[in-house]
Amino acid sequence: MTSERPRVGIVLLPQERWATQRDRWRQAEEWGFDHAWTYDHLAWRTLVDEPWFATVPLLAAAAEATSTIGLGTFVANPNFRHPVPFAKDVMGLDDVSGGRFLLGIGAGGEGFDATVTGPAPTRGERTRRFVEFVGLLDELLTHPVTEHAGEFYTADGARMVPGTVAQPRPPFLVAAAGPRTMTLAAQRGQGWITYGASYATEDGAADSPAVAQERWWAALAEQVAAFDEIERAHRPGDVPLRRYLSLDGAPVYSLTSLELALEGVERAAALGFTDVVVHWPREDGVYAGRESTLEAFAARL
Numbered sequence: 001m002t003s004e005r006p007r008v009g010i011v012l013l014p015q016e017r018w019a020t021q022r023d024r025w026r027q028a029e030e031w032g033f034d035h036a037w038t039y040d041h042l043a044w045r046t047l048v049d050e051p052w053f054a055t056v057p058l059l060a061a062a063a064e065a066t067s068t069i070g071l072g073t074f075v076a077n078p079n080f081r082h083p084v085p086f087a088k089d090v091m092g093l094d095d096v097s098g099g100r101f102l103l104g105i106g107a108g109g110e111g112f113d114a115t116v117t118g119p120a121p122t123r124g125e126r127t128r129r130f131v132e133f134v135g136l137l138d139e140l141l142t143h144p145v146t147e148h149a150g151e152f153y154t155a156d157g158a159r160m161v162p163g164t165v166a167q168p169r170p171p172f173l174v175a176a177a178g179p180r181t182m183t184l185a186a187q188r189g190q191g192w193i194t195y196g197a198s199y200a201t202e203d204g205a206a207d208s209p210a211v212a213q214e215r216w217w218a219a220l221a222e223q224v225a226a227f228d229e230i231e232r233a234h235r236p237g238d239v240p241l242r243r244y245l246s247l248d249g250a251p252v253y254s255l256t257s258l259e260l261a262l263e264g265v266e267r268a269a270a271l272g273f274t275d276v277v278v279h280w281p282r283e284d285g286v287y288a289g290r291e292s293t294l295e296a297f298a299a300r301l
Contacts (some may be wrong), residue, residue, distance in 0.1 A: 006035040009035035009277040012055040025062040031298035035070035045101040063097035072102030079108035087140035099165035106175030141169035147294040186234035191242040195249030212251035244275040
C-alpha cells in the first residue's frame with residue numbers, strides 16, 4: 001500500500017468547442033492536477049444526443065495548450081478502432097505532447113458505440129479482441145515494421161517511424177475488472193485502471209446513497225485484493241504497476257462536496273492506489289456539481 005498522497009487527475013468530457021475547452025485544460029494544469037483525460041467514445045450513455053467531439057484532435061490541441069500535465073484517454077477501446085491507424089494516433093499524440101501521453105485502454109463496453117459500426121461482439125469475443133488489440137499495439141509501438149495475422153486484426157508491413165518520444169513506448173494503463181483483463185494489465189501494462197467493483201443487494205432493493213457508497217468501497221477492497229494476487233503471480237519482483245481509481249465510479253459523485261472528495265483520496269490511498277481521477281463538474285445530469293467545489297479541491301492538492 002502507498003503511504004504517499006495519490007497523484008490526482010481530472011476528466012474533461014469532449015462536449016465543448018475548443019474555444020471554450022482550451023481554458024479548462026490550461027486551468028487543470030495551473031491548478032496542479034497531475035494528469036488530465038478525456039473519454040474515447042463516439043457518443044456516451046445519457047449524453048448520446050448531446051455535443052461530443054473526437055478524442056485524438058482534442059488531446060493534440062490540449063498538448064499544444066499545456067506544457068507539463070500528463071494527458072490521456074480514459075479509456076480508448078477497440079469498439080471502433082483498428083490498432084494500426086490507432087498506433088499512428090498514439091505516436092502523434094506522444095510527439096505533440098513531448099512524451100506526456102498516457103494510453104488508458106479498455107475492452108470496450110456494450111453502449112452506443114459498441115454497435116455503431118456493426119454488430120457487437122459477444123463478451124468472450126470482446127475479451128479476446130482486447131487481448132489481441134493490446135498485444136498488437138505493443139508490437140506496433142516498439143518496432144519500426146510489424147507483421148501480424150490474428151483472429152481480429154491484420155498488419156501487413158505496418159510502419160511506425162520514427163517511433164515514440166516516450167521509451168520504449170507510452171505507458172499502457174489497462175482498465176480491468178475481471179481475471180483475464182487483470183492478467184493482461186499485469187503482463188502488458190504499466191498501470192491498472194478501475195472504476196470500482198459492482199455489487200448487488202441480497203433482496204435486490206435499492207440502497208440509500210450512503211449505504212451504496214460504503215458497499216462500493218467494500219467491493220472495491222475485494223477487487224484490489226484480487227488484483228494484488230494476480231500482480232504477484234505475473235510480475236514477481238518487477239516494478240509494481242501504478243493503480244488508477246476513478247472516484248466517480250462510486251454511486252455518489254466525488255465533487256458533491258469538498259469533504260467527500262478529500263475522503264475519497266484518503267480511502268483510495270489506504271487501498272494502495274497511486275492515482276485517483278475525478279470529473280470536471282457539469283451543470284446538470286451526470287457529474288453535476290459546482291466548479292467552486294472543484295477549485296477548492298484543487299487548492300488542497
